[in-house]
Amino acid sequence: MFIDEKKYEGKSIIQGEKGYLEGTADCLKQCVDWIREYDFNDYLEIGSLYGIMIAFLAKAFPDKRFSAIDPYDSIVRPGNSLAGNRELKIFIGNNHFLDNVWLYRDYSRNVLPMLKEKRNRFDLIFVDGDHTHEAVLGDIAGSWEILVPSGILYFHDSPQEGIAKAIKEHSEIIGLTPMKDKDSGNNFFRKP
Numbered sequence: 001m002f003i004d005e006k007k008y009e010g011k012s013i014i015q016g017e018k019g020y021l022e023g024t025a026d027c028l029k030q031c032v033d034w035i036r037e038y039d040f041n042d043y044l045e046i047g048s049l050y051g052i053m054i055a056f057l058a059k060a061f062p063d064k065r066f067s068a069i070d071p072y073d074s075i076v077r078p079g080n081s082l083a084g085n086r087e088l089k090i091f092i093g094n095n096h097f098l099d100n101v102w103l104y105r106d107y108s109r110n111v112l113p114m115l116k117e118k119r120n121r122f123d124l125i126f127v128d129g130d131h132t133h134e135a136v137l138g139d140i141a142g143s144w145e146i147l148v149p150s151g152i153l154y155f156h157d158s159p160q161e162g163i164a165k166a167i168k169e170h171s172e173i174i175g176l177t178p179m180k181d182k183d184s185g186n187n188f189f190r191k192p
């Protein structure tokens with residue numbers, strides 16, 4: 001896959017052969033650093049869109065495992081637009097040759113409990129799906145249960161109102177202050 005870094009409206013963009021990674025370039029860099037530093041083996045991304053971030057990580061770390069959740073249901077509604085068949089085809093184009101990538105094509109509210117039931121556990125979970133407050137609360141609760149101790153729960157767009165509120169509520173429940181990553185300023189929790 002061809003990777004070309006550009007700037008777009010002040011945001012860093014990684015332009016792949018197919019699709020693009022908008023605004024998450026800093027998060028990608030942070031994930032690479034964490035995977036290296038803590039020797040994380042299992043990464044989960046909620047909301048994978050073109051699958052650029054996961055393809056990049058899976059190529060960089062061929063011995064580690066990368067899972068994505070996205071329903072690709074082609075629905076547009078305020079606060080949450082779902083990717084569709086076009087984006088799914090691009091995801092497949094970017095990832096089909098990587099044998100360390102899995103896609104769960106369904107809503108996170110269905111996949112997270114299924115992963116828990118199957119005893120799948122993750123070291124690093126990147127939350128970037130439905131950005132509404134209620135959905136993020138659900139993603140946090142479901143992710144926290146399948147995150148290993150010392151694992152990291154990481155949020156894209158964490159300053160957005162609904163997301164920030166959900167992070168604050170979770171922080172009160174678990175008694176931990178959310179931390180901020182060094183490049184993008186997005187919040188994360190490290191599970192005790």
Ligand SMILES: C[S@@+](CC[C@H](N)C(=O)[O-])C[C@H]1O[C@@H](n2cnc3c(N)ncnc32)[C@H](O)[C@@H]1O
Pocket residue numbers: 020021022024045046047048049050051052053069070071072073080081082083084106107108109128129130131135
């Ligand atoms: C902002 S994009 C993700 C961008 C991607 N993480 C990246 O770095 O390029 C949001 C994605 O979340 C997906 N999504 C929306 N609601 C979801 C849900 N309930 N469960 C899983 N994915 C969801 C959308 O289909 C869309 O592909």
